[in-house]
Amino acid sequence: MSEKLPSVDVLVVGFGWTGAIVAQELTDAGLNVLALERGRWRDTPTDFAPTFAQDELRYMWRHALFENLAHNTLTIRNNISQTALPMRVMGSFLPGTGVGGSGVHWNGQTWRFLPSDLEVRSHVTRRYGARAIPADMTIQDFGVTYDDLEPHYDRFEYLCGTSGTAGNLNGQIQAGGNPFEGARKRGYPTPAMRQAYAPTLFAEAAAKLGYHPFPQPSSNLSEAYTNPLGVQLGPCTYCGFCEKFGCGNYSKASAQTTILPVLMRKPNFTLRTEAEALTINRDSTGKRAVSVTYVDAQGREFEQPADLIFLGTYALNNVRLLLLSGIGTPYDPRTGEGVVGRNYAYQRTSFVNAFFDDKILNPFIGAGAHGMHIDDFNGDNFDHGGLGFLGGGYLGVLQTGARPIETHPVPEGTPTWGGAWKKAVAANYLKTTTISTHGGVMSHRGNYLDLDPTYRDVYGRPLLRMTFDYTDNEQKMAHYITDRAADVARAMGPREIKVVYRDGSWDVVPYQTTHNTGGAIMGADPKTSVVNRYLQSWDVSNLFVMGASAFPQNPGYNPTGTVAALAYWSLKAVREQYLKSPGPLVHT
């Protein structure tokens, strides 16, 4: 039996980036907000102080900041003919847990989606005709446009202090920025990071080939910054420990370094850690959420009532909570009907190593979002006519810090162990760089999420089951952009290059990206989406679902900027419309 607790105005489930943004906005609106977080309290000085934060073994290899798979995991298969098995060791993606969520160990890569990314079905149909979209490719428009989101992208970038060079200011293309980006109303709050040697060589070679290199927009800050809430960030030291690490220098934007110092002092905000949500409970009509049942670290169950509920857990967990709570019709890949779990997508990555004899590249200098890229082959920035695929990705040298356990690049033909391997590592470590590609994934009828029929978590609840593989579209896209990366690599003048396409089925073992998207997607039609354009559940109007679970497909960018922009977009509608007149914000 669960103990029933006093009701609150707003209950936030999951306390990462979106949870903190929701709580900040709605406490500002005068509401009492309670956040439930399954993990522990974490803060810069207590959990990732600069005296020990740069510990590759502890964080990268022993997964100190990530989800505990013995507690909860998911099962995985490539297609419906297989039996899914539990992921018992993390590899391909690394969801976090604890206060700040995955936003603690992110890289700080802060992108905006292209205007065409947000309206991809309409855009492709317009440019190439409806027949360009294969029958099983279930891509659809987000239901919001770039112009809708622009002020909210801006809001997030100014919260974080994002460092970058604008490429398009009010329609005017700017030298040194990304000329393909949507128009921004003002420049980045801080200048782009300084670039190390390898990204500089990449940019020179790319420019020589007629491409348009620009610095990675970075929330590892180039200089000290005080955000509009009065919260301060320090300048990045290029220590090379961002991805999979917390930042000890207050230099990487996270909930801890941008929002919590203000939010935690508010009397109308409460955070309850080590509180894992089990189900969302509804009233007898099924159209109104009344409470969330959660379990604490001692295994005690509580029922927390609230007027308004926001899901802000990791994308995969949002979908699972909806499925476990019976909210929305589960997706069926056989019929193509149902919505919850539909359009799960991921990303497609590959890389090219370039080995030099005459250049010392000091690859240990780095930051999570430090590098130079080209966007010439992302989204629909290039003509796909005759190419046989849709979408693309950015590519470039992202120098995140060649950490010693992880980084030992060796040329083709080197033995995989022993004296010759060691010699090759020593010879090449300082003189090698990598051009990586970061490609999108178009959603597909066969890629989806549901509940596993066999495996259960520590509380006896079914695990989430992921059915996913790359389609022909992604394989062709990856080959095409990897070949372009190889072109630039050769133009950098190395001794030799090594091209890794990562062909074949999606493999859960090597790390690729923690950009799992979809499953609770947004859209204009309740038959093909779980939430409306304001991230409000079609079925339960006092439930909002934040996060990348709302992406109908996964563009070729890191998701955090758009996740945050969508949260601000949704909260604007909540503040200006919903609170005045609770109920559906979109009528069908």
Added chain:
Amino acid sequence: MRAPLQRALVTGLLSLGILVATLSLVAIGLSGIANGQPPSATSGPYPPVKDPDVAKGYYVAVQGDCVGCHTVPGGLPFAGGRPLVTPFGTIYSANVTPDKDAGIGRWSADDFYRALHEGKAPDGHLYPAFPYNYYTRIGRADSDALFAYLRSLPPSPNRSPRNDLPFPFNVRALMMGWNLLFLDKGEYKPDPAKSAAWNRGAYLVEGPGHCAACHTPKNLFGAPRTSRDYHGGDIGNGWYAPDITPNKRTGIGGWSDEELFQYLKTGRNVHANAAADMGEVVAYSTSRMTDDDVRAIIAYLRDRPARADDSPKKPDPAVMKAGEAVYVDTCAACHRMDGAGSMAMFPRLPGNPNLQQPNPGTLIRVLLVGSRSLPTDARPTPATMPAFNWKLRDEQIAAVATYVRNSWGNAAAPVDVDTVTKMRKALGADRRTLPDGYPTDMHHPNPETVSSPHTDSRQNGTDQAGTAALGQP
């Protein structure tokens, strides 16, 4: 002036007590606040005030930083019970809410004025841990307003624990002697030769602000050594309240008026982040003062005689080299190679008076166990220095302390290893588990700021998060 005979008699009586006391009398301080955590700093009176007389009293309470000592962490404001560790024993602050039994509900305005003015409560003598030797400068009207403010608070039945004082310090009547010797009773008398702002500053500093309680060294009896006013004082637990005279190297002489203003209003400037006791002073007192009052304080302090400079001993070049290596490896990431730091986040080290105090206590303490800036409305980020007790040996800490005290034009006596060893032991930073139960190692790096190890999720939400986010300064 007091009669020498009188002084000798009382001195004899007190000396007897000191012989009995087993506590070290090297570090004389009266205001080391133990394991405390103040209520979170938010703007405005707690609770909000409407009545103008009460509002006036609230502002007197702000000037005196009353809430700092009279509140326990997470407790009802002014309900008392906060332990004040003194060399003579532990004194618990009084409940000053209007509860008739536990608080001051039965007091009259006369009783209250006498307490401020003479250190006498209706039921006996107060200890000067309650700084009546400064509050005596407060005028009757302000005393009455403060009393009205306290009367407006919700009463709390909280009873403070009994003071933990050994004989003879537990004999309150002993304070009669202390008062005869050291209490210079009387309201503030303006100096007509000085400006109104100067006089206002002098009143705030010498009276309710009781700055000298920390910033002036004390004698064996815990009374200020007035010949060294504001030269800096050891306040216990390793903290050294720095010189605040206009001395350019160790005092405020190197800070501009604007920098002093930033520090007192926001707790930060390019040179320093207010932490620990001074963090509270800023959060609860100076940041809530009017801009004019803060400027008056600055005008007065600027006009005081500077502490005479000394020429410190030169450091050993080998130690400087070792210290530089430690600095580059462990400090430069935040404070930068050139010590420039980052405004209001990581203090600038060149010319930094906190580094150059004759007593290196604060520097050693902060290196060993870290420190956390107290958040203010203007500067909510609780920027933190991590603890190095688990990472650096005594020789390394002494070397890097000597290095930062003598680089970039700084000059101060070298820090010897023995001093660090003693401080490490005194703070309990020599053990894997600190006295308050927190382990200290690379997984629990900062005993100053680590959150409570609760597992009860109903209790560990706000409380736990608040502990770490707002934290013990």
